[in-house]
Amino acid sequence: MTEAPAAARPGEWAALGAAGVTVLLWASAFVSIRSAGSAYSPGALALGRLLAGSVILGLVALVRREGLPPRAAWPGIACSGVLWFGGYMVVLNWGEREVDAGTAAMVVNVGPLLIALLSSRLLGERMPRALAAGMAVSFAGAVVVGLSTSDGGGASLLGVLLCLLAAVSYAGGVVAQKPALRHASALQVTLFGCLTGTLGCLPFCGQLASEAAGAPASATLNMVYLGVFPTAVAFTTWAFALARTTAGRMGATTYVVPALVVAMSWLALDEIPGWLTLAGGALCLAGVAVSRGGSRPRGPAAPAPGAPAPASGATG
Template sequence: MGSSILTNKGIVWVLILLITVIWGYAWVFMKAALDFMGPFTFSAFRFGTGAVTLLLFVWILRAGKPPRHMWKHLVVVGMLQTAIVFTFVMYGMQFVNAGKSSVLLYSMPLWSSIFAVKLLGEKITPGKVAGLAMGMLGLVTILGWDIFFVKDLSVIFGEVLIVAAAFSWAASNTYYRLKLEGMTQLQVSAYQMLFGTIGILAATIVAEWGEPIQLTGASIFYILFTGVLASALCFTVWFVLLSMIDMVTATLSTLLVPVFGLFFGWWILGEELTGSILAGSALVIAGIVVAQIFGREKSESGG
């Protein structure tokens, strides 16, 4: 019995590592894809492919359609989690390195903690306060360096967009907790991605209609890797894993994504890892760890 549990745990952690490596590596392809098409166009291709793949999963697994009264909530989550997050991220990545972008987007748990206290009634604990302070200091370290020393307005604009995307992602998580709990994760993923893709398509038509698109072997591979593998397949497996591990472990394991994002950006794209990026990234990650671990322990013992 014990050995089978260990084996299962081993498989779970291998899958978590594999998924986070794929998500980290996807940032390289997201950046590289901008050489072939506009940021909105790539996002439309990516999430259109991902939505079709997920809807195929829904059909194969006979998950069924969401109840009619849930559709409006799925539209909201789709706009917040897919449309806004990835139009902002991809537009911002025209000016910001892939590794730094991944760190800024994965500041999302910090904003989620604030939303949870304000809107979900979760307790604010000393651990959460300390974690939030460290995380915010990390963001200030990254952004402040560029504001006061680099002084490139396009870079600062891109970074602000990506932080806004993290804020939107956190808002979508909170909205999900308020309105969509009880639905299967596969249904939520598939249909929010479908509605989000429609939003991205609208932005693409308005902003990039008529702009050149280079569909080469490389660009199609980037679309398939990020759409089918990183978006549809990884998210499906991830939601299965969420039923096997606790939420804190899940949140902490996603911190591997910006670590891999920074590493692959440096290794493959030759992006510079400055002291401000490394120090800021370490503070953001440490802040989330502190808020998740110590914030949880205190609130549980107090409740």
């Protein structure tokens, strides 16, 4: 009875490390999107990002000799590919053109709350008090960051609705991806989800070609960066971690992103944050720390001793 937690601890640390890589790279994406989004329309930027990510993931899969995912994994892969890799990226790119970054951050951060609710309802995951309390603290911090960085010019209703749709797509994609990871590796789930999103964005192929011809090199390089690191690497490390913990707890870790964006903007863009922004970032970090404390939530049952464990990828 006392050996299970100790045996699970290395896996927990591996999942935590992978989640750390994910949130760091996803935070860096906000800085890159500012550059790439000035030259590329929302659909073209999403398609270019997904193409770059698919190429890298495909090469890694060839080297690792990863085959096709089992049939049981395809419903979750297809659903997460359409909702998260495709829909989320296009809608978020569009929404951030309509509202300032602060408003977008506040609305999109509804996503982890939706993940916790959906995973509780659809996946049977418990929501421990520590997780609920930590998410409440982190969401309050995200609101503070959003208010402090808002330009005060009044948010577009269309932009708010688009960001809310992005949050719903993100939550639905995560919850759909979780069952697929019981049957396929993190690399397989990420690669074929990315390919599904790419297929869904092919109608923007003409826009991408015409805009790439006149885009500055910096914007194109940022688009490629988005595909290689925040997509290929970060989505695979996310899947690796998600396979080893609950969807609700993984969603809560993304509340680190607003705090990291504040720090990165400070270092890379010389955007000095105010005290209110710093306080909001500290709340985000404190909430994540609280959400990972307390008793460990009971997710799906662990495989029996001797049963084959699901394979896992090494990128994100």
